[in-house]
Amino acid sequence: MVDFKSILAAIEKHITLDDVERAALLSSLESRSLKAGDIIARSGEQAQHFIFVNMGCLMTYFTDSNGVERVLQFATASWWTGDLDSFSKHNKSCYTTRALVDTEVFLLTYPGFESLLEKVPKLEKYFRVLFQNSLVAHGRRITEINSYSAEERYEAFRQRYPTLEQFVPQKYIASYLGVTPEFLSKVRRRISHKA
Amino acid sequence: MVDFKSILAAIEKHITLDDVERAALLSSLESRSLKAGDIIARSGEQAQHFIFVNMGCLMTYFTDSNGVERVLQFATASWWTGDLDSFSKHNKSCYTTRALVDTEVFLLTYPGFESLLEKVPKLEKYFRVLFQNSLVAHGRRITEINSYSAEERYEAFRQRYPTLEQFVPQKYIASYLGVTPEFLSKVRRRISHKA
DNA sequence: GGACGATCTTAATCTAGATTAAGTCCCTTC
DNA sequence: GAAGGGACTTAATCTAGATTAAGATCGTCC
Numbered sequence A, B: 001m002v003d004f005k006s007i008l009a010a011i012e013k014h015i016t017l018d019d020v021e022r023a024a025l026l027s028s029l030e031s032r033s034l035k036a037g038d039i040i041a042r043s044g045e046q047a048q049h050f051i052f053v054n055m056g057c058l059m060t061y062f063t064d065s066n067g068v069e070r071v072l073q074f075a076t077a078s079w080w081t082g083d084l085d086s087f088s089k090h091n092k093s094c095y096t097t098r099a100l101v102d103t104e105v106f107l108l109t110y111p112g113f114e115s116l117l118e119k120v121p122k123l124e125k126y127f128r129v130l131f132q133n134s135l136v137a138h139g140r141r142i143t144e145i146n147s148y149s150a151e152e153r154y155e156a157f158r159q160r161y162p163t164l165e166q167f168v169p170q171k172y173i174a175s176y177l178g179v180t181p182e183f184l185s186k187v188r189r190r191i192s193h194k195a
Numbered sequence C: 001g002g003a004c005g006a007t008c009t010t011a012a013t014c015t016a017g018a019t020t021a022a023g024t025c026c027c028t029t030c
Numbered sequence D: 001g002a003a004g005g006g007a008c009t010t011a012a013t014c015t016a017g018a019t020t021a022a023g024a025t026c027g028t029c030c
Helices: A005-012 A019-028 A084-089 A110-119 A122-147 A150-160 A170-177 A181-194 B005-012 B019-028 B084-089 B110-119 B122-147 B150-160 B170-177 B181-194
Strands: A030-034 A039-041 A049-055 A057-063 A069-076 A095-099 A103-109 B030-034 B039-041 B049-055 B057-063 B069-076 B095-099 B103-109
Touching: A005 A049, A019 A110, A039 A049, A049 A057, A049 A069, A049 A084, A057 A103, A057 A170, A069 A170, A069 B122, A084 A110, A084 B122, A103 A110, A110 A122, A122 A150, A122 B069, A122 B084, A122 B122, A150 A170, A150 A181, A170 A181, B005 B049, B019 B110, B039 B049, B049 B057, B049 B069, B049 B084, B057 B103, B057 B170, B069 B170, B084 B110, B103 B110, B110 B122, B122 B150, B150 B170, B150 B181, B170 B181
Parallel strands: none
Antiparallel strands: A030 A103, A039 A095, A049 A103, A057 A069, A057 A095, B030 B103, B039 B095, B049 B103, B057 B069, B057 B095
């Protein structure tokens, strides 16, 4: 039995849905279980889904010309993720999205997303607020990359996502921070010696 | 006489408004003219407006602990800008927004924005799409900063915003790219010698 | 239980880009 | 028209972080 509590809670924090609207929402969602390591969207292909993480954790990354994986973001429980550009404009994605641990997701296809928004216009507000908040977070991250040292960024990361470090391999945290695993290792030692 | 053609065109590219809705929109806007150098939102204060650039160019920057200005973005004609976080959550902004040339803007206060969205729910869709597209652009920028060299980022910048270089001082382009003016100067010479 | 592979660490060396400092070229403005 | 100031360049030196390479640690799979 699929448990929709968490997605409903996330949405109803911002808007109020009646029973009909709620049913329309839930019936547009496809539920899927992923094993750790499973890939749900692949670079070079069109992104098929906008993804809500019900449980677990996904990572979205860009593979650069040297084959190095550059993490754009992690998505833990109750986060949305996916390549909105590829998803909505039907072009090839440059991002891959992979499960870091066993993960349960809800999927919206693009036609599903569009028809859902037509059926339940209130959701426009929900997604407007969602994107607005994500935009703020991305802006902050750009500012951080340009203004802070790797050490400062790492400390900020730990404070902002304290749970992530417990199960995300350090090399992906390094990638998210924009440094090599070797350098993150050095930073960690420096910090632990200081403390 | 204020000219609303450009903001209406930007919005009606995504949604269709009737006369009543259009009137509600336009009456929520405050129009203002800025001289080059004028500051319209100041770091340390609450951001009062969400800003549409009708003509001219604004720059939003973060001042780091060493007093260095780090440019988050430029906004040219038909772009929206402003610190959405401070604007909507009533906290102090860490960004300053300044006119780079003489500029005409339309301003929305937060109460104005909220009541406009209640009066004209269609605009939820417009802003949802606007934020969705901005989010994609910010994601791309994060990926770029982490994956490309300063030279590659500069070339990408020139291709994406070919007009900007004509009137934006190079030191701000350097800041946007996350390098020092001295280094951008070096990069430019390297490129011109190659060509 | 040993061999393999993946993650992480350490350390030496290297480099993209920062810092510092001086100089050039223009605008203002008095 | 001299004096000052801002934008940009050049060049020398310095450093945060990359690269390379070698271990250490720890599954896990046969």
